[in-house]
Amino acid sequence: MSEQNKEYRIIHKTIQQPIDHTDPNSKEFPQRIWILFPDDAKSDSPVFFHLGEEQKLDDDKVIILYDSYGKRNDIIYIQVEHRGYGHSITNESDQSKPSYVKIDQVLADYHKAVQKLKMEYNGPWIGAGYSYGGGLVINYAAEYPQDVNVILSSSGVIDWPFMMSEYDNQMKINFGEELYSLLSDHIHNLEPNEMFDENWIEREFIIACLHGIAQKEEFKRFQKALTKMTRGTTDELLAQLHKIDDNFADNQAMNYALSNAKKTLTKEEARSGKYSWRVWRYQQCYETGVFEVSENSDGLFTRSRDDFINEGIALFGEEPPMAKGQKWFPRKMVKNLKIPLIYVNGGMDPWSGLCLEPGYEIEKGCYFYYPNARHCPEKDKLKRGKEVINSILRVLD
Numbered sequence: 001m002s003e004q005n006k007e008y009r010i011i012h013k014t015i016q017q018p019i020d021h022t023d024p025n026s027k028e029f030p031q032r033i034w035i036l037f038p039d040d041a042k043s044d045s046p047v048f049f050h051l052g053e054e055q056k057l058d059d060d061k062v063i064i065l066y067d068s069y070g071k072r073n074d075i076i077y078i079q080v081e082h083r084g085y086g087h088s089i090t091n092e093s094d095q096s097k098p099s100y101v102k103i104d105q106v107l108a109d110y111h112k113a114v115q116k117l118k119m120e121y122n123g124p125w126i127g128a129g130y131s132y133g134g135g136l137v138i139n140y141a142a143e144y145p146q147d148v149n150v151i152l153s154s155s156g157v158i159d160w161p162f163m164m165s166e167y168d169n170q171m172k173i174n175f176g177e178e179l180y181s182l183l184s185d186h187i188h189n190l191e192p193n194e195m196f197d198e199n200w201i202e203r204e205f206i207i208a209c210l211h212g213i214a215q216k217e218e219f220k221r222f223q224k225a226l227t228k229m230t231r232g233t234t235d236e237l238l239a240q241l242h243k244i245d246d247n248f249a250d251n252q253a254m255n256y257a258l259s260n261a262k263k264t265l266t267k268e269e270a271r272s273g274k275y276s277w278r279v280w281r282y283q284q285c286y287e288t289g290v291f292e293v294s295e296n297s298d299g300l301f302t303r304s305r306d307d308f309i310n311e312g313i314a315l316f317g318e319e320p321p322m323a324k325g326q327k328w329f330p331r332k333m334v335k336n337l338k339i340p341l342i343y344v345n346g347g348m349d350p351w352s353g354l355c356l357e358p359g360y361e362i363e364k365g366c367y368f369y370y371p372n373a374r375h376c377p378e379k380d381k382l383k384r385g386k387e388v389i390n391s392i393l394r395v396l397d
Helices: 059-068 103-117 132-143 166-175 177-189 198-215 217-229 234-248 252-260 267-272 276-288 305-316 330-334 382-396
Strands: 002-004 008-018 028-038 047-051 076-080 125-130 150-154 341-346 365-370
Touching: 008 059, 008 103, 028 059, 028 103, 047 059, 047 103, 047 132, 059 076, 076 103, 103 132, 125 132, 132 150, 132 330, 150 382, 166 177, 166 198, 177 198, 177 217, 177 234, 198 217, 198 234, 198 252, 217 234, 234 252, 252 276, 276 305, 341 382, 365 382
Parallel strands: 047 076, 047 125, 125 150, 150 341, 341 365
Antiparallel strands: 002 008, 008 028, 028 076
C-alpha cells in the first residue's frame, strides 16, 4: 500500500520476523516498514535507513526525516519499527512482560529487513539512529557491518549504567539555579505515600514535562512561562502543566507517567502507542538502565536505587537484572567499527554526559558538535541537517 504526495510517495510494508532468531521453529510477529520514495529517486539511490527506537512509528515520522535533511529527492528514506512498539508486537493478548524485546533480537530484525529490502533498493545504505537508537546503530554496524556503508548516530547514548546523574546535572544548567530549585521544591511536595499513588504519578508527570523542555529546542519557549508557574502552589503548577500537555504535546507527559505505573498491558493497549514508555521501562530493567537520580538530596530526582528495584519487581515480578551490572556497552564498539561513523551531539542536551565527548577523534567519519544545541540537534535546524547529510553523502562518494 502507498500514499502519494506531489514530491514523493509513502509505501507501507510488513514483514514477518521470528520472535527468536536463534530458534528455527520460532513463532513470528509482523514488523512494519515505511518507505518514502521521492519522485526523482531511483532504485539505486542512497537509502537513509532509520532503525526505529522506543516509540510507535507512523507516516509523520518518516516525513520528518525527509524534511529535516533538506527534502533531498535523491535519497530514499526507510524506517522500520522496533519490536515491542506500535503494531510490531507478538500476538499474545498479554503484553505485560515483553520478554521478546531484547537488543540482540532487535538488531537481527533490522538485519533481516535490510537483506529483504536490498533486493529492491540496491544503492548505498546509511544506517541512522537517534538517542537510544544512536547506540543501537553503533551496535548494528559492529554486528552487521556488511549491511550499511556509513552510520549516523545522533545524540547517540553509548554509556548505559543502571542509574545516572548526568541528565540531572545538565538540567540544572539548562534551567538555571533558581528555576531548578523552585522545580525541586514542587517535586519534593509530591513525595508519594505508596508506590504508584496519585502523588507518584503527578511527580512522574512533572518530570516528563521537564524532559521535554530541557531537551527539545521546540519547547524551550515554555521555560520563561515555567518560571512564573513555579511561583504558585504545586496544585497550580500541575494544572497549568496539564493544560500545556493537553494543548501542545498530545498528552505525551501524562502518557509517560501512566505507563510507568501500569502493572499490566494488553495487546490492544500496546498497539495504541499510548503506553510505549512501559515497554521502555521493561528495557530499562533488563538491558539499558539509565534511571535518573540527583547527586544531592535537594535535586529534581528523589528516588533511590532501592526504589527503582522495587518498582521493577512490582511491574515485572523480579529484581531488574540491570541492577546487578551493566549489560550493554556501545562505547566499546566505537573504536572497532569497520565502517564510517557520523556522530552528532548538542552541548545543551541532558543526554550529552552519556554520549561521545566533544573532541573525540573518530577514525573513520566525523563528529558534529553544536555547543548550544539540544537533543538530536540536526533535526531541529535545517542548516544543521543539510550539513550532516552532505557529510554523509561525501563519505559515500
